[in-house]
Amino acid sequence: xxxxxxxxxxxxxxxxxxxxxxxxxxxxxxxxxxxxxxxxxxxxxxxxxxxxxxxxxxxxxxxxxxxxxxxxxxxxxxxxxxxxxxxxxxxxxxxxxxxxxxxxxxxxxxxxxxxxxxxxxxxxxxxxxxxxxxxxxxxxxxxxxxxxxxxxxxxxxxx
Numbered sequence: 517x518x519x520x521x522x523x524x525x526x527x528x529x530x531x532x533x534x535x536x537x538x539x540x541x542x543x544x545x546x547x548x549x550x551x552x553x554x555x556x557x558x559x560x561x562x563x564x565x566x567x568x569x570x571x572x573x574x575x576x577x578x579x580x581x582x583x584x585x586x587x588x589x590x591x592x593x594x595x596x597x598x599x600x601x602x603x604x605x606x607x608x609x610x611x612x613x614x615x616x617x618x619x620x621x622x623x624x625x626x627x628x629x630x631x632x633x634x635x636x637x638x639x640x641x642x643x644x645x646x647x648x649x650x651x652x653x654x655x656x657x658x659x660x661x662x663x664x665x666x667x668x669x670x671x672x673x674x675x
Contacts, residue, residue: 548670551667562643562647565643566643568636568640569604571601574590575590575594575614576613576629578593578594580629580637582629583628584617586625587602588624590605611632612633613630614627614630615628
């Protein structure tokens, strides 16, 4: 993926990034494929920079503001596979980002962010804000408004 992010002539960056996964004829005619490619490209760059997978980020977000959830609740809430959540939680417990306590029902182990986890989560948020600011600076005010309007149109599109 890293090589795909480099300039390659006249092809747009999104074409370069997803070329290996999406056939050229689909990409050529698909606005949605380009939107997805741009979103995932930025996500992958943030993952590399922060060394935090999307799964870990989702878990941290689910437990923000003092929330206490068990692994199944996180998986359901975030639309993630339970096994993937279990593996990530196990690692995050070892790293000291999460703690777990028995719930009132006695069976489920509720997860909480530790102070270290809160700090880590805040650092991730700052990385995302920095990326957002870079994009904000790269676009004019008119381009930002147009982009947001177009993305809202796409998000609300009845298919």
